[in-house]
Amino acid sequence: MRPIGYWLSAALPCLLVHTSTGAVDDAIRMPAGYRDWPVITVAHEAGSFNDLRAVLGNEVAIKAFRGGTRPFPDGSIIARLAWRYVPSPQNDAVFGQTQSSVAGAATNVQFMVKDSKRFAATGGWGFAQFDAGQPVKPAALASCFPCHRQITPQDLVFSHYSP
Amino acid sequence: MRPIGYWLSAALPCLLVHTSTGAVDDAIRMPAGYRDWPVITVAHEAGSFNDLRAVLGNEVAIKAFRGGTRPFPDGSIIARLAWRYVPSPQNDAVFGQTQSSVAGAATNVQFMVKDSKRFAATGGWGFAQFDAGQPVKPAALASCFPCHRQITPQDLVFSHYSP
Numbered sequence: 216m217r218p219i220g221y222w223l224s225a226a227l228p229c230l231l232v233h234t235s236t237g238a239v240d241d242a243i244r245m246p247a248g249y250r251d252w253p254v255i256t257v258a259h260e261a262g263s264f265n266d267l268r269a270v271l272g273n274e275v276a277i278k279a280f281r282g283g284t285r286p287f288p289d290g291s292i293i294a295r296l297a298w299r300y301v302p303s304p305q306n307d308a309v310f311g312q313t314q315s316s317v318a319g320a321a322t323n324v325q326f327m328v329k330d331s332k333r334f335a336a337t338g339g340w341g342f343a344q345f346d347a348g349q350p351v352k353p354a355a356l357a358s359c360f361p362c363h364r365q366i367t368p369q370d371l372v373f374s375h376y377s378p
Numbered sequence: 379m380r381p382i383g384y385w386l387s388a389a390l391p392c393l394l395v396h397t398s399t400g401a402v403d404d405a406i407r408m409p410a411g412y413r414d415w416p417v418i419t420v421a422h423e424a425g426s427f428n429d430l431r432a433v434l435g436n437e438v439a440i441k442a443f444r445g446g447t448r449p450f451p452d453g454s455i456i457a458r459l460a461w462r463y464v465p466s467p468q469n470d471a472v473f474g475q476t477q478s479s480v481a482g483a484a485t486n487v488q489f490m491v492k493d494s495k496r497f498a499a500t501g502g503w504g505f506a507q508f509d510a511g512q513p514v515k516p517a518a519l520a521s522c523f524p525c526h527r528q529i530t531p532q533d534l535v536f537s538h539y540s541p
Contacts, residue, residue, distance in 0.1 A: 250541075251416040251440075257430045259422050259463070262477035267420045269432060277414075298540050300422070306536055309528045314425035318540040365472045373469055377461050377481040378413075 243343035249294045256377040268297040270374045280376040291329040297322045406506035412457045419540040431460040433537045443539040454492040460485045
């Protein structure tokens with residue numbers, strides 16, 4: 216049986232939870248069901264990333280992407296899944312040449328959560344990363360905003376919707 | 379107002395439609411809502427394809443992928459979307475190096491539809507392709523099965539599910 220916290224976080228992924236000390240734990244929870252969200256786009260990052268990635272969006276984000284709404288409305292959540300960029304001997308054998316690179320092991324999952332009040336200090340976006348399902352400490356995410364803020368005309372979002 | 383045929387094909391994407399001559403038009407319709415289906419995996423095909431692709435699945439297919447069910451049950455539909463593999467000067471400028479390849483213009487959308495009786499001659503799978511929303515003639519799809527049949531242990535499906 217799952218703990219009640221699971222169901223709370225499933226229903227309210229961005230719920231602010233008061234801890235036993237009364238302080239606010241403002242960690243971003245992993246949004247329930249994100250793995251089933253529609254695709255915004257895909258990409259290949261070479262260099263130290265060396266990954267293939269899929270960018271997914273919740274209903275609010277997808278609607279904004281498709282409608283061209285900027286800035287994104289509060290409640291938008293963007294998920295970035297990534298997997299090692301690996302060759303596919305299976306596919307290449309069929310095609311008769313080296314051409315196919317596929318998704319290997321998962322690397323991490325990142326989220327951008329739009330809440331213009333809660334995350335006012337970082338352009339209205341909260342950033343989170345999960346490694347094997349475990350949240351990365353906020354201090355390790357300090358490098359997110361300095362890059363994303365350079366994409367101001369797109370409300371800090373690198374991805375463009377791919378129809 | 380949409381014609382009745384739209385709603386029929388939306389509800390029953392693989393419906394066999396009797397034409398006015400009484401013959402069976404067995405073309406595979408574009409499944410309604412496929413763009414919102416969950417991601418199975420992503421890939422990069424170099425060579426003449428030169429694309430980035432996302433492989434999506436309907437509910438039956440996704441369940442089979444996640445559960446490791448092979449052969450895929452009838453009703454499984456797999457969608458392969460692809461876009462030109464293009465560099466991203468926008469992203470590279472932020473990262474300070476050449477590393478980012480993203481999805482450019484859409485190329486085409488392909489579907490594999492599992493119906494072990496209807497498509498018995500091709501391993502239980504029907505193949506379809508749409509260029510800018512228009513179906514490609516079946517004769518042009520004759521090259522699908524000879525490659526897919528080489529992936530027999532995976533029931534003719536190249537893709538592996540990426541968690």
